[in-house]
């Protein structure tokens with residue numbers, strides 16, 4: 001079995017995997033990072049979204065081998081110790097989750113949205129850009145509010161840091 | 163009720179959220195047992211066929227294969243039981259067709275399980291399944307309700323003539339027919355209630371582990387572990403429930419359909435017992451479409467008798483409900499329950515519903531959020547708009563003329579429901595005001611100018627929930643002064659950990675993170691009825707509240723002795739009991755260490771038996787804009803004003819309403835499960851089954867206009883399903899309003915998607 005090495009949440013990891021192993025299975029089964037979820041088998045729901053080299057991807061349709069040498073961030077790698085990432089904090093503050101199953105993917109997709117489109121996101125932009133993420137519980141209302149607030153908070157932090 | 167910092171009514175964010183937003187939630191699909199084997203289910207490609215299982219030797223000899231289980235192995239197990247049969251009108255109880263753990267030689271729907279293959283890895287199990295040779299012989303198919311009720315239709319089950327599973331009459335037919343015979347006017351309409359798939363995001367899974375003492379530890383996502391344990395033990399394995407410990411960790415949504423017994427559960431348990439090793443099975447999304455109960459799917463004919471002024475005199479409806487190929491756990495009960503809400507918010511003195519369950523070659527049907535009540539509310543509210551149009555009367559006037567007036571409460575309906583409270587015109591007016599109903603004509607004109615069609619519509623609903631059997635709650639004080647709640651309900655994402663903690667805090671004044679809520683383990687509480695019917699707060703919560711109150715009294719009793727004060731002089735605040743107005747206090751932890759603090763003083767239990775259901779009600783107003791060129795429809799405004807009696811936590815409540823409404827809007831506009839005439843599933847993934855996405859959904863304006871319920875001490879009315887019940891009729895009424903204004907169209911069926919709307923606009927003259 002081929003060997004794959006990558007950095008996951010800042011930690012160098014490697015493993016021997018079957019060539020057909022998906023990134024999501026590598027993360028969930030080999031690395032025991034079960035925060036990344038699987039909600040479908042057709043690349044539609046976004047429960048599996050992680051960041052690879054800073055960009056959101058669906059880990060259910062990415063081969064682990066294709067991430068050789070990559071820098072992978074999962075939901076478990078967002079918080080800085082006890083300090084939540086502003087997007088995580090916004091999801092809690094705005095009740096942007098119920099069962100929480102879609103939430104890791106939502107948060108990872110939301111951060112990517114901010115990285116691509118900036119800190120000032122309109123409701124319309126957010127809804128449009130969530131087209132790859134399904135939530136069955138919330139009706140999206142509070143997810144949209146959370147992302148808007150999380151984006152603004154990320155902006156605030158960035159500004160303060162600069 | 164005295165306002166407490168973390169108590170009843172406070173808008174608190176959720177205590178459970180931290181683990182979900184950091185990826186440390188623990189769902190059944192995250193659970194693995196040491197040394198577990200993986201299972202794969204071989205399923206029928208035919209909707210109706212006989213079959214002969216060929217030799218299993220090749221499959222059994224494949225690498226890694228531990229077992230290939232077929233009917234012969236599990237023939238000794240009991241059937242999956244239908245636990246809520248509905249009687250025929252003649253009083254007889256129809257016999258449910260046998261629903262075996264695995265079928266012997268006949269399948270009745272696509273995806274029906276025929277073999278359970280267990281191997282070291284899932285891929286090995288899958289490969290082995292391909293080596294199983296089955297001789298299939300296709301049989302005639304009854305795909306949909308319309309096929310089932312055709313004259314001379316093939317029979318799904320020989321024992322069910324006419325494909326009728328049951329035929330039930332509710333209400334007074336003779337009286338109703340007599341009113342119809344003399345009515346000034348009769349209006350009738352046929353409505354379709356489209357078939358839906360629950361599509362919670364976490365698909366089902368199970369890990370069954372045999373223990374040395376012959377017992378099993380079973381981990382699965384459910385809506386209540388006790389119910390599944392009891393069904394497995396009593397009906398299927400015919401053993402003492404104590405032999406099964408069922409544990410449900412975090413659950414990624416359920417919406418009704420995670421309540422039920424499914425074949426994979428006894429199969430995993432049986433395989434684990436046979437092999438002496440843990441066995442895991444997990445569904446993928448496509449399997450969800452053919453291995454989990456479906457929802458809705460009714461064809462209903464409704465008729466209203468009216469007088470000259472538009473007063474409703476009598477209502478009769480005929481509901482044909484698809485049961486699928488077998489009677490699922492509560493399947494027949496669902497349309498029956500819906501029919502009990504026949505007359506809704508209207509004062510109608512005569513009426514009946516004929517409810518028929520029909521067999522088809524499709525996945526068995528059962529409860530999905532609302533369970534019968536969305537069907538009833540949709541039927542009635544769509545019909546009332548249709549009547550208004552037919553008789554040329556304003557739809558609001560017609561409603562107000564026929565509403566049950568507050569002064570008539572408590573009000574007994576023709577189906578025997580007793581509504582305790584409800585001010586329907588009150589929330590109707592308020593919702594219309596927020597939605598600026600009066601300004602609609604101007605908005606419609608502006609839309610017209612840019613070639614768009616606008617419509618506005620509403621639905622006024624009442625539903626029955628939060629009743630049924632009591633749910634014992636156990637509250638105890640720990641040595642460190644924190645509290646623990648144990649209860650047999652089951653959060654599926656609604657936020658029970660927060661809600662119950664608030665109820666405890668109402669009496670113990672502890673911050674929420676000092677109160678643990680334990681659910682899901684059959685070892686923790688002797689009984690449990692799980693989540694369903696919006697009961698966890700009205701019924702479960704009432705028990706928690708009472709148990710917390712008893713505990714507070716015990717703590718005061720213990721403190722009184724220590725502080726040498728009368729109980730009446732004591733108050734609880736901030737994790738301590740103190741003499742009011744002084745700084746003399748004793749903390750909970752100190753109380754727990756007192757010699758008199760025996761277990762029975764520190765642990766209390768209470769259960770609330772509701773005398774009647776609660777009846778939440780409300781108005782949803784929807785405004786849409788349609789592009790007539792494409793049929794594409796946008797919801798431009800959505801307003802909800804509801805009566806939930808009392809609000810426990812406005813944040814959680816709004817979440818329930820948004821999510822519920824989204825499921826109603828999904829049904830109204832895009833969701834539909836489809837089979838072709840051969841019973842093949844055309845919508846078995848998120849590519850073909852339209853799931854509501856962020857861009858399909860509106861932002862909601864939600865307000866409460868509460869009138870406390872009189873059937874529970876807190877005054878609560880259940881809120882878990884109301885959003886779904888109210889939304890669909892408001893959406894379709896808005897769409898029809900737009901189409902009526904443009905082309906005189908008086909009805910469309912759900913889902914009113916772009917294609918449907920485009921087609922009706924094209925074919926209207």
Ligand code: FES
Nearest residue numbers: 039044045046060
């Ligand atoms: S699991 Fe990756 S998109 Fe659904």
Ligand code: FES
Nearest residue numbers: 098102135136137
């Ligand atoms: S919170 Fe349950 S699926 Fe989004």
